[in-house]
Amino acid sequence: MKRRSFLRGLGLAAAASTVVVPSMVMAAEAPKGPNAFSIDAAVQAITGGKPVVASPKVHLKAPEIAENGAVVPVTIEVDSPMTEDDYVKAIHVFATKNSNVRCADVMLTPANGKAMLATRVKLGTSQDVMALIETSKGEFLSASQNVKVTIGGCG
Template identity: 40%
Template structure:
């Protein structure tokens, strides 16, 4: 039995409908509400502990051409010994739909308190990294990124 091939009229109508739906659809990232504020996400990470500036450095390009894949490096000043090491590093943003980008858990055996990844940025914003140390203190560092082509706009 021979399958029926779609005719030209149906293909064109389907293509036109899809193009119209994509054109009329609002930018999802702009319409998605944030799950929580950046401050709330940081408080969930650090509790009521005081967060001091310093010891944390971010390697983030200041000008990002495409927000879909942005290289990010975080380094924390720590000897990474059993008595003095980084327990966790949390990375937070101001404008993405979810403020907590990533949380990394480390142990003294890691050797260095340094992580690298790629993230998506919805818009020009400040990225903040917070490190929890083995003595219970929290340290932070921030960097700004100007994004020319935003990411996080698709559902």
């Protein structure tokens, strides 16, 4: 009995250490703020549980095949009047399979005139690039596109 309980304890300890240690390391490396390593958790942190609607108003332009993952141009445009009552508050850009899924959060104001962001991201592997839009009415819209990467850009 002693041997059995000892072994069981050992197994549990081993399982616990394998599970706990990587998460602890991740927690130590994680930057401050609502930053998460999984795309679902990151979206959850921003929306606070509100539903996200895939909308045709959001136009995400990215190459279908990127030869070099280190530089992938991404353009996000949103159909919005950009007036004081109805404007795009924020554009969040995600790379769903990077080790840090968040690329950029852009807070816009009616002074912008048009809701657009063009930037360049790094992609480690072939993955979806996702845009999450927050409007001034509190709605969350999204769009995503798959990008095939022939040479990864991370590391």
